[in-house]
Amino acid sequence: xxxxxxxxxLVMMVVVFALASAKTRDAKDESAKPAATSxxxxxxxxxxxxxxxxxHSNCSRCHAAPPKFPPRxxxxxxxxxxxxxxxxxxxxxxxxxxxxx
Amino acid sequence: xxxxxxxxxxxSSLAEVKPVxxxxxxxxxxxxxxGGQVQDAPTVSPLLLLPIGDHLLIESKAGLSETFSKxxxxxxAGTVSYGMAYAxxxxxxxxxxxxxxxxxxxxxxxxxxxxxxxxxxxxGTPISVPITSGAALGGMVxxxxxxGTDKVHLNYATYFSTANTNHxxxxxxxxxxxxxxFLPGPRLEVGASFQQVLQQDRPHAVGTHFExxxxxxxxxxxxxxxxxxxxxxxxxxxxxxxxLSQIPHMGATxxxxxxxxxxxxxxxxxxxxxxxxxxxxxxxxGDWGLNYYFGSDVRASASYGRQFALGRNANLWTIGMTYxxxxxxWPTGGGL
Numbered sequence: 001x002x003x004x005x006x007x008x009x010l011v012m013m014v015v016v017f018a019l020a021s022a023k024t025r026d027a028k029d030e031s032a033k034p035a036a037t038s039x040x041x042x043x044x045x046x047x048x049x050x051x052x053x054x055x056h057s058n059c060s061r062c063h064a065a066p067p068k069f070p071p072r073x074x075x076x077x078x079x080x081x082x083x084x085x086x087x088x089x090x091x092x093x094x095x096x097x098x099x100x101x
Numbered sequence: 102x103x104x105x106x107x108x109x110x111x112x113s114s115l116a117e118v119k120p121v122x123x124x125x126x127x128x129x130x131x132x133x134x135x136g137g138q139v140q141d142a143p144t145v146s147p148l149l150l151l152p153i154g155d156h157l158l159i160e161s162k163a164g165l166s167e168t169f170s171k172x173x174x175x176x177x178a179g180t181v182s183y184g185m186a187y188a189x190x191x192x193x194x195x196x197x198x199x200x201x202x203x204x205x206x207x208x209x210x211x212x213x214x215x216x217x218x219x220x221x222x223x224x225g226t227p228i229s230v231p232i233t234s235g236a237a238l239g240g241m242v243x244x245x246x247x248x249g250t251d252k253v254h255l256n257y258a259t260y261f262s263t264a265n266t267n268h269x270x271x272x273x274x275x276x277x278x279x280x281x282x283f284l285p286g287p288r289l290e291v292g293a294s295f296q297q298v299l300q301q302d303r304p305h306a307v308g309t310h311f312e313x314x315x316x317x318x319x320x321x322x323x324x325x326x327x328x329x330x331x332x333x334x335x336x337x338x339x340x341x342x343x344x345l346s347q348i349p350h351m352g353a354t355x356x357x358x359x360x361x362x363x364x365x366x367x368x369x370x371x372x373x374x375x376x377x378x379x380x381x382x383x384x385x386x387g388d389w390g391l392n393y394y395f396g397s398d399v400r401a402s403a404s405y406g407r408q409f410a411l412g413r414n415a416n417l418w419t420i421g422m423t424y425x426x427x428x429x430x431w432p433t434g435g436g437l
Contacts, residue, residue, distance in 0.1 A: 053285075054285070057285040057288055060314070061290075061314055061321070062214050062215060062220055063219070064394055064397050064400075065397060066397050066398075066425075067396075067397050067398075069427065069433075070429070070433035070434065071118045071433075072118060072119055072121045072429070072431075072433040072434060073120075073121060073123055073429050074118075075118040075119070075120035075121075076121060076122070076123045076150050076152050077123060077125070077150070077427070079120060079152055079158050079193065080150050080158065080160060082193060082198070083158065083160070083193065083198050083200070083243070084213060084214070085245075086243060086244060086245035086256035086257075086258070086281075087245055088245045088246050088254055089195045089196070089246075090247070090251075091245070091254075096118070100118070
């Protein structure tokens with residue numbers, strides 16, 4: 001009986017935490033968009049397009065697009081994926097730039 | 102020229118990014134019905150990423166799960182299982198990464214890329230995946246590089262592993278590697294793998310993998326084939342996933358199907374076949390599933406499969422949710 005209660009509580013906790021987190025992330029993404037757009041230059045646009053292309057070629061092969069994190073977090077995540085997904089050096093740089101803009 | 106200019110400026114700005122330690126991973130809760138036997142299994146798989154300087158990364162992933170099912174008295178009883186998936190140090194250079202520690206064996210693509218429960222399209226692991234040793238303790242060299250043009254990328258990995266008999270960290274003494282060719286334009290990858298176990302009856306295994314994501318459709322096609330010279334047989338699986346993003350209001354839904362066949366090694370003694378479990382009996386299986394994405398981190402999944410094994414056919418039902426989490430372990434300084 002205790003195990004069932006523990007199990008049910010764990011499920012509820014996971015679901016509530018996950019849904020709350022997803023909602024917060026979406027809100028953060030929306031608020032970040034105008035600032036990023038206003039600072040776009042032609043160079044940034046070229047970088048973004050190339051980074052987006054490489055993101056879809058490499059990362060989207062396995063998983064859905066993650067939310068954009070602060071650059072210092074994304075630097076770690078992209079370094080991890082450089083190893084795991086065997087990204088090329090250029091892929092890593094373009095994707096890092098794309099995911100931090 | 103454009104790319105060269107972009108690259109030069111990119112390098113200087115990237116140098117300002119000082120990565121911080123990150124805790125990521127996933128939690129999941131799944132209910133499985135396998136031939137009428139119900140199991141509930143909450144799991145958590147934390148992954149700690151610790152970057153050091155410009156080239157070093159320490160990464161460690163663990164797993165903890167508890168499986169509840171009815172015992173002989175009709176009561177639910179839980180069984181705890183835990184383990185260390187990998188704990189490795191990576192030194193990253195432009196064309197090669199040098200890895201030491203415990204790591205996932207580079208064989209085909211499922212174990213390294215698709216195994217996390219928030220990534221895999223169907224929760225059941227293909228029967229042929231455990232044919233080879235899944236974990237290694239030793240050293241590895243791996244990397245990805247363009248083959249003179251950005252239209253073809255080469256990825257490679259070669260490793261050696263020592264034997265470890267610890268019940269949590271067990272590994273075989275083995276060596277092997279994988280080579281793959283990835284075409285970013287058509288998003289197509291083909292590759293081949295080899296593994297030689299250097300203990301007991303010293304079996305070797307060969308494998309091939311294939312993945313294609315056509316640009317015109319939100320479709321992913323994947324396949325693996327593995328053949329072992331030892332007692333673990335051979336098998337293949339083919340999987341297709343179609344995201345319904347071209348249908349209004351259905352973009353978060355994904356349909357998945359997988360077919361697989363496993364062929365047990367010939368002339369297995371009954372005791373050996375029993376010890377091998379699923380790898381000891383010929384099996385055909387088809388699975389169909391549905392995934393629904395709540396944002397980018399939360400996913401609900403359900404699937405049905407029909408398994409045809411020698412002397413035992415079964416329905417396989419799975420329903421549950423996964424959640425991928427990411428959090429910094431150090432101040433990030435903001436941004437975004």
